Amino acid sequence: MTTIDQENKKPPRSELAVAASLDSEIMATKEDVQDPRIPKIASSIRVIPDFPKPGIMFQDITTLLLDTEAFKDTIDIFVERYKGKGISVVAGVEARGFIFGPPIALAIGAKFVPMRKPKKLPGKVISEEYSLEYGTDKIEMHVGAVEPGERAIIIDDLIATGGTLAAAIRLLERVGVTIAECACVIELPVLKGREKLGETPLFILVTSDAA
Amino acid sequence: MFAVENGLQGDPRLQTISDAIRVIPHFPKTGIMFQDITTLLLDPVAFKHVVDIFVDRYKHMNISLVAGVEARGFIFGPPIALAIGAKFVPLRKPGKLPGRVISEEYELEYGNDRLEMSMEAVKTHERALVIDDLVATGGTLSASINLLERAGAEVVECACVVGLPKFKGECRLKGKPLYVLVEPSQLD
Numbered sequence: 203m204t205t206i207d208q209e210n211k212k213p214p215r216s217e218l219a220v221a222a223s224l225d226s227e228i229m230a231t232k233e234d235v236q237d238p239r240i241p242k243i244a245s246s247i248r249v250i251p252d253f254p255k256p257g258i259m260f261q262d263i264t265t266l267l268l269d270t271e272a273f274k275d276t277i278d279i280f281v282e283r284y285k286g287k288g289i290s291v292v293a294g295v296e297a298r299g300f301i302f303g304p305p306i307a308l309a310i311g312a313k314f315v316p317m318r319k320p321k322k323l324p325g326k327v328i329s330e331e332y333s334l335e336y337g338t339d340k341i342e343m344h345v346g347a348v349e350p351g352e353r354a355i356i357i358d359d360l361i362a363t364g365g366t367l368a369a370a371i372r373l374l375e376r377v378g379v380t381i382a383e384c385a386c387v388i389e390l391p392v393l394k395g396r397e398k399l400g401e402t403p404l405f406i407l408v409t410s411d412a413a
Numbered sequence: 414m415f416a417v418e419n420g421l422q423g424d425p426r427l428q429t430i431s432d433a434i435r436v437i438p439h440f441p442k443t444g445i446m447f448q449d450i451t452t453l454l455l456d457p458v459a460f461k462h463v464v465d466i467f468v469d470r471y472k473h474m475n476i477s478l479v480a481g482v483e484a485r486g487f488i489f490g491p492p493i494a495l496a497i498g499a500k501f502v503p504l505r506k507p508g509k510l511p512g513r514v515i516s517e518e519y520e521l522e523y524g525n526d527r528l529e530m531s532m533e534a535v536k537t538h539e540r541a542l543v544i545d546d547l548v549a550t551g552g553t554l555s556a557s558i559n560l561l562e563r564a565g566a567e568v569v570e571c572a573c574v575v576g577l578p579k580f581k582g583e584c585r586l587k588g589k590p591l592y593v594l595v596e597p598s599q600l601d
Binding site: 248250253254260262264265267268269270273274277296297298300301302303304305307308311312313314315316318322323324325344347 | 435437440441447449451454455456457460461464483484485487488489491492494495498499500501502503505508509510511512531533534
C-alpha cells in the first residue's frame with residue numbers, strides 16, 4: 203500500500219489503494235500487495251437494491267458496523283495510513299462520515315470537524331453549495347474550526363458522483379487548509395466521482411460496480 | 414447519575430470536558446442555551462477523556478451493542494464500541510436506513526418525531542448501551558430504549574456527555590439507569 207509523503211505529492215493512480223470489488227475479484231497494486239483485511243471488509247457491506255429509489259443499488263455499511271472485526275480493520279487501515287503524517291484535521295461529512303471520522307481522529311491525535319447539512323450547526327458557519335441531480339444542496343462548517351495552514355483529510359463512507367466531497371474540499375480550501383487526501387470506504391467508479399476532486403488524491407478500500 | 418456522584422469526584426478530566434463545550438444562546442430558538450459539543454471535538458485531549466471515561470465504565474459490563482442516536486450519537490458511539498469490542502448500531506431519522514426497520518414514535522415539544530433501527534441489528538438478549546451527546550427531556554433516549562427492547566435487547570444503561578441537573582441521583586429512564594458526564598456549561 204502506498205503512503206503519503208510529507209510534500210503531499212500525489213501518487214500515480216495505479217498505486218492508489220488496494221481495492222476489492224464486491225464480487226470477490228481482487229485488484230492488486232503495482233507492487234502486487236494485497237491487504238488481507240480488505241476481502242472481509244468488502245464482504246461485510248450489504249447491497250440493497252432499489253433504495254432509496256428504483257435502480258439504485260445501495261451500499262449499506264451498517265452491516266460492516268455490526269462486524270466488530272471488519273469495523274476495527276477499516277479504522278486500522280485508515281489510521282495506519284494517516285498517523286504521523288502531520289494531519290491535524292479529520293473532516294467528516296454528515297452523517298455516515300461521523301461514524302468513521304472520529305475513531306480515526308482520536309487515534310491520530312487530530313481534531314474532528316463535522317461538515318453538516320444547513321442549519322444544524324449552532325454557531326457561525328461558512329457554507330458551500332453543490333449541485334444535485336435536481337437542484338442544489340449546501341454543506342456547512344463552523345467558523346474557526348480550522349486554521350489556515352492545517353493539513354486535513356476528509357472522510358465519508360462512500361464516493362458516488364463526488365459532489366459532496368468536492369464541496370467539502372472547496373470549503374476547507376477557502377479557509378486556507380490543505381487537503382492531503384479524501385478517504386472513503388467505498389467508491390462507485392462508474393460515476394466518476396474521482397474526476398470532481400481535481401488535484402486532491404482519493405484513497406478507497408473497496409470498489410463496487412453495482413451503481 | 415452524574416460521573417461526579419459515582420467515583421469521579423475531583424477527576425480533573427470532567428472540568429476539561431466541561432470547559433471544552435461551547436454555549437450558544439438562543440439556538441435553535443429563544444431561551445435555549447445550546448450545548449455545542451463541536452468545540453469539544455476540536456480538542457483531542459478533551460474528546461479522548463470523554464471516550465476513556467465511558468470505556469472504563471463499560472468495558473467489563475459485557476456489552477455487545479452500542480446504539481448511537483443520529484447524528485451526534487454517531488460521533489461518540491463508535492469510538493466506545495470499537496474500544497469495548499461491541500458492534501455499533503445507528504438509530505436514525507425516518508427513511509435513512511435501508512432494508513427492514515422497526516420504528517418508534519416519540520413526542521417533541523410541538524408534534525412528534527420517529528426513530529428507526531435495522532431489524533437485523535440485534536440478537537435477542539444482547540446487552541446494549543445507548544449513547545447521545547445530551548439528555549434534556551429524555552424523549553429520544555426513551556424511544557431508543559423502546560426500539561432495542563422491542564428487538565429483544567437488554568438495555569444496560571444510557572450514556573450522555575451532558576445532562577440537565579434533574580438527572581442527578583438514582584434517576585431512571587423507563588427503568589434504565591442514566592450516566593452523564595457533566596451538567597450544562599454556562600455562558601462566561
